[in-house]
Structures are given as structure tokens and as C-alpha cells.
Amino acid sequence: GAGVSQSPSNKVTEKGKDVELRCDPISGHTALYWYRQSLGQGLEFLIYFQGNSAPDKSGLPSDRFSAERTGGSVSTLTIQRTQQEDSAVYLCASSHNRGLSGNTIYFGEGSWLTVV
Amino acid sequence: KQEVTQIPAALSVPEGENLVLNCSFTDSAIYNLQWFRQDPGKGLTSLLLIQSSQREQTSGRLNASLDKSSGRSTLYIAASQPGDSATYLCAAPLGGGADGLTFGKGTHLIIQP
Numbered sequence: 148g149a150g151v152s153q154s155p156s157n158k159v160t161e162k163g164k165d166v167e168l169r170c171d172p173i174s175g176h177t178a179l180y181w182y183r184q185s186l187g188q189g190l191e192f193l194i195y196f197q198g199n200s201a202p203d204k205s206g207l208p209s210d211r212f213s214a215e216r217t218g219g220s221v222s223t224l225t226i227q228r229t230q231q232e233d234s235a236v237y238l239c240a241s242s243h244n245r246g247l248s249g250n251t252i253y254f255g256e257g258s259w260l261t262v263v
Numbered sequence: 264k265q266e267v268t269q270i271p272a273a274l275s276v277p278e279g280e281n282l283v284l285n286c287s288f289t290d291s292a293i294y295n296l297q298w299f300r301q302d303p304g305k306g307l308t309s310l311l312l313i314q315s316s317q318r319e320q321t322s323g324r325l326n327a328s329l330d331k332s333s334g335r336s337t338l339y340i341a342a343s344q345p346g347d348s349a350t351y352l353c354a355a356p357l358g359g360g361a362d363g364l365t366f367g368k369g370t371h372l373i374i375q376p
Binding site: 151182188189190192195203206238240251252253254255256257 | 267297299304305306307308309312352354357363364365366367368369
């Protein structure tokens with residue numbers, strides 16, 4: 148596709164419910180990242196996928212958070228038993244190769260999650 | 264663990280001025296550093312990527328410098344325009360063998376027409 152696509156763009160959910168956020172990276176990009184941006188805060192790294200390698204989950208804040216990437220393309224971030232502090236913008240990004248080595252990283256416009 | 268700090272947190276200047284945004288990082292063993300722009304309600308757009316072997320990168324009116332030894336990077340914006348109003352974010356690799364970038368909290372820039 149033309150850019151990183153995320154859905155839903157907005158989600159309001161009740162505390163305790165599970166939510167799934169979807170990311171469709173740019174075609175051909177092997178690296179995929181999830182970040183979280185809370186109101187007034189910086190971006191917080193959550194998880195990184197690179198090709199078929201085991202993901203780097205070092206940023207996931209709790210075991211309520213999980214992510215998968217099927218077929219090396221689309222990724223889903225799942226938050227179980229949502230809490231109000233999970234309210235944030237969840238941003239997905241992709242890059243052509245291992246982004247850290249110098250490839251430009253492209254971000255989607257985010258999924259705005261509100262837990263009430 | 265890498266920590267990135269940006270100063271100032273907010274800046275408002277008249278149109279036409281040249282300005283400098285500052286970024287500092289704690290782990291100088293980085294292999295690149297990136298500057299991004301974020302418009303309200305939008306995702307991030309990559310502006311400049313500086314490799315560790317480079318001192319600076321330029322794109323149009325933007326110039327970013329990198330000084331690994333002092334743990335600093337600056338983003339210079341020449342002849343600022345109202346369209347430059349946005350939040351500018353600096354990002355460095357997480358370090359410690361972890362993948363991903365760590366971001367500063369950004370500088371919220373307003374260019375007054």
C-alpha cells in the first residue's frame with residue numbers, strides 16, 4: 148500500500164474488555180514496530196518484528212499486552228482486560244529492513260484508544 | 264538504557280526566524296539518530312536520519328547535526344514558516360541490545376504568521 152495503515156482509527160471500550168488493533172505495513176517492509184503515545188508523554192516502544200525472527204517484546208508493559216504478525220505482513224496488537232491507563236494512541240511503523248541500521252521508518256496515523 | 268531529552272519543550276517564534284531545537288542522549292554508542300515531525304492527531308513523519316559516521320544531514324531548510332561524543336544533536340530550521348508548526352521528536356536506538364527507538368518528549372513549535 149501507499150503507507151502504513153492502522154485500524155480502527157478510534158476505539159472506545161469499557162474497562163475490562165479486550166481490544167485488537169491492526170496494522171498493515173508498507174508492502175515489502177520486513178521490520179514492524181508498535182509504539183504507544185499517552186497524552187502529554189513521549190512515545191513508548193512496545194514490540195518489534197523483523198522478518199521471521201522472534202519478536203523483541205522488551206517494551207510490552209504487562210502480560211495483558213501481546214502482538215502477533217501473520218505471514219510477515221499484517222500485525223495485530225491485543226490488549227486484554229483493558230484498564231483506563233491503557234488509553235493512548237497506539238502507533239505502528241514499518242521499515243524496509245532493519246530500521247536501526249539506517250532505513251527510514253514510516254509511521255501510521257495511529258489507533259486512538261479510550262478506555263472508559 | 265537510552266534516555267533522550269529535548270529542549271525546549273515548547274517554542275514560539277515569529278515567521279522568518281532561524282531556530283535550533285536541541286536533543287541529548289545518554290548512550291553515545293548509537294549508530295544513527297533520527298528527527299521526526301508530528302502534526303496534531305497524526306502519525307510521525309521522518310525528517311532526517313543521521314548515521315553515526317556522519318556529522319550532519321540536510322533536507323531543504325532543515326539541517327540536523329550529530330555529536331556522539333557529547334551526546335547531542337541539533338535540528339536547525341532556517342527561515343521558519345507557519346507550516347513548520349508541529350511537534351519535533353528526536354529518536355535514538357534503545358541500546359542494550361534491544362531493537363526499537365526511544366523518543367524524546369518533543370519540542371512543540373509554533374511559528375507565528
